[in-house]
Amino acid sequence: MNQRCLAILELLNREETLDVNDLAARLDVSAVTVRKDLAMLESKGLLHRQHGCAMRVSPNDVGYRMTFDYETKRRIARKAADMVQSGEAVMIESGSTCAMLAEELVRKKRDVTIITNSAFIAGYVRGIPGARVVLLGGSYDPDAQVMSGPLVGKCAEEFYVDKFFIGTDGYDPVQGFSNVDMLRAEAVRAMAQRADKKIILTDSSKFNKRGVVQLMQAKQVTHVITDGVPENCRASLEQNGVEIVLT
Known part of the structure; x- marks a missing residue:
């Protein structure tokens, strides 16, 4: 851009x-x-x-969230894309940085399949040649353009992948990763059961912030890709075996 x-x-x-x-x-x-x-x-x-x-x-729209710190999120997405091989299938949830990752993958990798609960992501990459998207079913939120609820987990049971890329609204050493939407958190936890690596994509502004809904504990996450992390959060993540990848 x-x-x-x-x-x-x-x-x-x-x-x-x-x-x-x-x-x-x-x-x-x-x-x-x-x-x-x-x-x-x-x-x-x-x-x-x-x-x-x-x-x-709308402020509830993923597109609105993408407009903030756009270049920072783009760098995080590019770093995440480096972890994916051509021909691989990955899960991506509905965060704004996750949408940028989806675009990076379909533009720069060959034959990558994206499994997602985000209708926004499916639409975001629809015009790019070679895009392969599996959209998980569920209850549709028209503002966030995302599927949520127990049906997402049922659909996810049909797949198993090496990597699942996840956005977050906050992290603190006590609560772990959190967000502001209970149904979204439920969908993320269900999808996480179908992946070996759980990879959080977040800009540095989300550290030492706490959403109202717990998403995942640090020990459940394998990697965090970010532009920076405060020392107290770094110590907490490393104590839980999380690999921190800086852009």
Whole structure:
């Protein structure tokens, strides 16, 4: 993604709605160029377009979360993609960094199969040649575009993979990894039973934060890929045998 698109996302996070002509003037480019950028960003689910304006997506939408610290999340996704071999099948859950990982895999690896409970991820990579996605069934959340509930676990029982990539809303040494959605946490724990390696993808802002729902204990996780980790969290993770991978 170019710097102009990143600037558009930053402006949208602050202002919620942007006029195309005003945006063109602020970025010192033509309205035609802005419309092309907005069309690309809309195709990725990062904004909505309507009547000459760009509008921020719902705060509950994965696309909204992707717009924050975009480049940091992209680096984490690239590092995670390095762990995957061409021809491999992996599980990926519904986090924003996980969606970027899915794109990295289908663009840079051959014959990778992505098993996910995220309809957003399925749509995010749908136009990329060679994308192979298995979408697990469940109760559909239209805002988060994710499947959850006990049916996700039932569907996941049909598969077994080496690696499962997971997002998180927080980590502290006492509670472990957590998030804010009980149904999402239930789906993640069910999917985790069908993988050898449980790999957390998180930016450094999530450390020493605690969500309302426990996701996984540190001892249940094999790797954490992040841009940085405070010393108290590093010590806790390493004591539980977690390998920390820095971008």
